[in-house]
Amino acid sequence: MQTHTYDVVIVGAGGAGMRAALESSKRARTAVLTKLYPTRSHTGAAQGGMCAALANVEEDNWEWHTYDTVKGGDYLVDQDAAEVMAKEAIDAVLDLEKMGLPFNRTPEGKIDQRRFGGHTREHGEAPVRRSCYAADRTGHMILQTLYQNCVKQNVEFFNEFYVLDVLMTGDPRDEAEVRASGVVAYELATGEVHIFRAKSVVFASGGFGKMFKTTSNAHTLTGDGPAMALRRGIPLEDMEFFQFHPTGLAGLGILLSEAARGEGGILRNAQMERFMERYAPTLKDLAPRDVVARAMANEVREGRGCGPNKDYVLLDLTHLEPAHIDAKLPDITEFARTYLGVEPYTEPVPVFPTAHYGMGGMPTNIKGEVLRNETDVVPGLYAAGEVACVSVHGGNRLGTNSLLDINVFGRRAGIYAAEHAAGVELAEIEPGLEAPTVELLERLRDRPATTDRIADIRRDLQETMDANVQVFRTEETCRTALADIHQLKKRYETVAVQDKGRRYNLDLLEAVELGFLLDLAEVVTVGALNRKESRGGHFREDFEKRDDVNYLWHTMAYRTREGEEGFEGTDIRLGTKPVVITRYEPKERTF
């Protein structure tokens, strides 16, 4: 086993991790650990843009952006954080341009902006052109630009190092102060376990969409960060809020950007009706994602779906000029051609909601510091991006606000992590801290062969989550999912991996990742069961209205300790955290 020592260790090299690294490595000795290569991160799959009130093409200001974010999030957004994000958005975009990002341009040569779901002027009056973009590959450009600047700045990467445990000086559920002290990582190439000691640890490891079957997420988005934090006693916030993106390629889940609708695309049902006019008379196809996804699922449920099984709706671009499509939406139209054999110039594209983004995650404040309860932080522990819940997305994230989130809060986490490291000594670590990780790996590797397989357990998890905890939820479906998850956890306790080797053992790591997904799926489901209201991406058919009297709070889910009783026999204890409300009192959402 090797031990390394750094001031700051960053876990994950997507947008948030690399944005943090650019700040941190200027100020402190920094290592970035990623289970992939940096440019493989799923930031690169984001398409439509990054909103900021630059007002390059029409009147706009950050206060409107804040309002849209709060309203889009169904008033579960912490308004202080949303304000920080909307204000800093402008510099975040300009910083990226200065780093070299090739934004599309206006005729005057300024950064061009386009419409996006839920982004409006004058507090909901009409759509506004706020999204800064580079064709339909904005995320790709952000990821490449940040990586290029990391190369320029000589940032130190450890590629294909899987972080499997986070180290702290004590249990964050205790009264006494607890600090971050490092991470345990597994080197894919050799199978060797490493300890990275650090004064600050920044989690930027992304989301957990792979608990669902139909998803826009990469195979590698398995919630490693939040799951290992939960096991070590860090709470997770608002995990029941998961976003289903309206336009996944039907049956495949591959994302087709909201930019398609921003550029004029229209959703239609089997009667070719523009059905969004009924659900959101003002914003229509550009209503927030939760509203559009539910409308689509409802059209299908009521028999107005398309195709032989009437199980999808259509995204119609046929009225747009092919040249316009080629200039603004080249990649997503190619996805339709490659994967469904559909020509978007002349045929509408089959689409259906796809699991896309976890609004919840590791609770943080606006400095990116991770909270261990409603009020106290773990000094030296930071999180930013999808892994975190700050919470700027509340119950439903607006399109483009994720690329913004990673840049604004990635930057903040990097700065504060480095500043913290400058002021403290390295925490003492006791020998043997790698033992739980080594035991976990050995247990999975050394078990006798089974007929049951990791892939089958994962498929069963994904199927129950899609069937029961997706766009529509009820008490009954959540209970079904919870029972299934408990069964799957039992199977997971005995299942063996086939690859017994040390080098590049991805079979073993898929097994570890499944363990993370199972733990998080339980948290998502328990949160959904406990929240007897509908808000944002969490829709309970048995409680169709938002209930601000009883549920205007963030869920905080804790792993129980020995002897502690959890929610209905699970090992999860549920608590709450108040929502920060500054300017905007909750009111009914209409679009």
Next chain:
Amino acid sequence: MTAVAEKPETQGAAEIPSFEVTLRIARFDPESGAGAAWQDFTLTMHGTDRVLDALHEIKWHHDGSLTFRRSCAHGVCGSDAMRINGRNRLACKTLLKDLDISKPITVEPIKGLPVEKDLIVDMEPFFDSYKEVMPFLVARGQEPSRERLQSAEQREVFDDTTKCILCAACTSSCPVFWTDGQYFGPAAIVNAHRFIFDSRDDAGEQRLEILNSKQGVWRCRTTFNCSEACPRGIQVTKAIAEVKQAVIRGRV
């Protein structure tokens, strides 16, 4: 007789035909001590399944030790470049039905980089070449308070080369790269092009000097393998030619 009336109902299922396909995979695990060998897997696959789905079917239900990289599974992360029927492609963008499935489909690691295990190669030499060409914007002079201006036409000049996902399909398809350990390879030149022709950049001449060296553009023999291999449709050979012309001119 009544079966005829039911025909429309079964059409839905008939939408997804299944078929048998054999993958012939180049296996190699240095830990086992055995040398490299071909292994055949015959699978039942469906409609729009891709080569990546077939590899997953093997890994998840036949042989968990089969090892390959993948992440996004729709052609934007660049993890799963491999040699499929002798051509460099992304496994997640190659539909089985577009290949000749009457014969085994061969799947090998990309060439010219050391094989680590099965379809995984050592990517470090590839990224080292990339880093040699200063793949980042260098802008001198005082930073403006707002964005730098750039016209749509100026941006268009290098649009094609911004699409690169660093999958190495081009570089590992290049016969010069296979035989010559010194050549930067097409991907590095593509990424140099992306900055050389960016109106905001001030380090074009330095990059041209780097690419005029013995590892640089003159190694290119214009075989067009790279353009054919690029899963993003970048006209790689054209980009290299533009860089060559700029080197001759001595400026952008």
